[in-house]
Amino acid sequence: MAGFTYMGTKKTLAGTIDALCGSFDPGPFMDLFSGISAAGSAIAPKRQIWCNDAQIFSRTLTEALYLSREEGPRVDHVRSAIMMRGNDNLNLLARKARGEVEEELDALWSRDAKRQIALQSAQMDCTTARRTEWQALHSHCLFTTLYAGTYLGLVQAMQVDSIRFGADASLAAGVITAEEHSWALLSICRAVAATSNSTGHFAQYLTASDANIKRVIDKRRRCVWSFWSDALCVLKPIGDVDWRAENRVFHGDAVDVLQSMSECAERPAIIYADPPYTNDQYSRFYHLLETVLLYDYPAIDGKGQYRQGRFRSSFSLATKVDGAFKKMIAGAARVGSDLMISYPSDGLFVDSLERIPALIANHFAEVYDPIVIPHHHSTMGGSKGAQKEDVEECIFIGRRPLQAA
Template identity: 50%
Template structure:
């Protein structure tokens, strides 16, 4: 399936993490903050992949990629069956928003930034129309929440109608639950492709004379065409037998580790890639959460955020140290090798020294950090460089050297707090 490449600079580190993990004990690899599954995808079928994230979008993505029960070879037939229900829902929305669609077309045809801005105000006053459409069983969530902002009005109508087609075919028994998930995941891929933003969903790009051509280019993208292509390209990773051994969780990372410590089956390697800035990462997923959950939330602020966005202690200055301490303590109670990546300029103060200190309090062995020059995304900010050069520290800690080195001679590579050589410097699973 096509990759989600618009968020997360850690995708660039995935191959190096996979190479490091290759020398560790056989057994499941648990990705605690899986996001778009960059690291798990890079590791691939070398070992079982256990994925975890609090975001519904991420659990959908990892569930289809790593847990699909069968190959996906029915896209062409599904697209044909979706055409009629898609057209039915689209017609209902066009009848309600015909005037707004005409204004949008005029603004796009003339590169009219002011006209595009006026549409945002128009679409912010449609609550009564949305209520009427919902009573008529017309799918209209994306049109009502994000029409004229993250999405063009025509695009939002088409995306709502694709979701209607997916739900209609599932409810009629014409597609399976798993096929429905592929349809929704392809919808998310389409949404991320056409979204009028700076590379994430924290805020939409407000139309201006300076950016109107870019806005128009985005608005002209055809959602049905992009969705059809994305669905045809959708594929799970690996073979069926391997996917049966994978697992997908939807949990706070530390809570999951505490539950897994009571399980019979436990991961061989745990990888943690916690947030490193004061920005709550749920801001970058909320539009995709809406497309997946399709629950008509009451949104707020210019970013149109959900009221139930997850708040991470790793992104709170007052809570980041305690979050690290609790995470490391929970990881140390498992027999797994613990791999943690964190930049030198993260929110945690003096992060290199502090992380080492916390690891050495809990683990018998802590390797010298692997330092990787890296570029962090600035999340598409309109000011300054979009990439920032930093050093990424990869920490490795473990109780048993045989697990770390998979029976190999570690030589002088170990740094053990017990010998004074340490460097200074069953859980609830998502049904898939």
């Protein structure tokens, strides 16, 4: 999906998954771990698309892409309505921290790197100090009171809060539709992804230092309003209204969703599973986008300022990954769909090249030899080690589920 960063390998694999789907029976394609729907976007609209993910961000995005009853936002109208109302909130917040705003803008356009390094630390302290008072007085100051000086600069955080204010006020006034409101929030997500002081995701922010100050300043200089406006012009639904009316979006743990689907008359023709493959919980990489959408003033903790109570996948826990795979494969068979799994040879589920086909054989009449594709996995932008590492990405296929035969 244009405008968002693909985690893992889905973007590269999407074309292969699309080609393989051509040999399966007609019917819906179910993406069990949809993320930002790289696989679904490649296959649509040749098949109906069903999506599932435990993240609110993914649900909101896939609902907009595949379920919209409108043909996308009225860009000029929505932009004008939100900016007009949002400016009121921006001016209010900026006046309350006028000295800090002026200091930040002056520092960003100076050539004094040490001043900028010191400014980030000072902003973090001020953000913490103002949190209780501001949150008691203002409905839309979440990012200003949680993330200014970390993932975003002070002015950037105020802009995020003010766009959200404008979107909420425009919806409440009946000026924009609920779907246009969703597109506006997804555009904030894209703007935050483009301007955030991080390494391409939100596992942690960059602490300003002599080594990275140029990158930090480049990100801090980016205008959230501008990136939001550009995103609003780009994001739009896939297919036509009639095609979208037959798609479905689920929201939950993959194993639980399969259980609920097994009790329904409808079923997808193909279930595609691309589960997490490391012990990194993916909710770490999306937490800021979750907060953009929920806007619920969450309790946060740790260096990464993660939301408390965030989702944790069994596929990313060494003690639970075996059971998760067994339940997922058995659950797909109970639904009565053919199954396709992509997973690297060096994932947390050890000996996957041998063990995944064996598990599939317990529940499917036809088990294909794994398709092995040399690949470069992202290391999620970690500060230590290589940014990419060579692995074998494997695609496993099971057809004719025994419980449906």
